Amino acid sequence: MRELITEDSKMFKYSICLLLVIILQLNSCKTTAQHSLQESNNKEMELLLNENYSGFEKEEYILIKSQKELNAFYGKINRTRKPGLTPPEVDFNSEMILIWCGDNSASNYANLTLNEDDEFLGIRKLKSKTSKDESKLVVSPFSIYKLPLSAKSLKIEK
The missing domain is CATH 1.20.5 (Single alpha-helices involved in coiled-coils or other helix-helix interfaces)
Known part of the structure; x- marks a missing residue:
């Protein structure tokens, strides 16, 4: 016992x-x-999502100002996902969405900063430190940021 x-x-x-x-x-x-x-370097720009596969073959910046455009983007990235990603809740009366899609050679997410002047919203991608042990996986990462609504046009700074 x-x-x-x-x-x-x-x-x-x-x-x-x-x-x-x-x-x-x-x-x-x-x-x-x-x-x-x-991880966001600017308080006006809020990172919502980082994912590894967007389906885009070359680097693109997409500015979305309506729910219809956001749903169309999520429709494209969800074609190969089961279950698919759910679009975030966004008040398009006061906010807009910026999406960075990397190309097939990108292995890291973008680290973006926002600079606003009188005419443009300047988006600059900061250089990331790459490690020697980079993965050789084929990915096309994307990042989704929420910004305050603005009528200014987008300018990509290199």
Whole structure:
């Protein structure tokens, strides 16, 4: 009888340890995801999403000012996704969406900054530090940013 109690207590201890490891693992994944969504160099520009496959073959910047245009973009990127991504909630009366789509050779997400002058919204892509161990996977990443609504035209600064 005493052996059964000892075996039960060992099993209970192992279960508790396994549960703690699982909780720690899940918590570490959450902080990484939250950190990547909060990476934005400009307070006026909010990063909404980074993903690895857009379906675009060359680099593009897309400025979206209506729900119809946003749904059309998500329709294109969701063609090969099951289940597809859900478009974000955006109030197009006060906000607009900027989408950067990388080409097939891009291996990192864009790090964009917004510079506003009298006539244009200037978008500049900051150079990222590339590691020697870059992945050789074929991806076409994209990033979605939310901006305050503006009637100014978009100017890409190289």
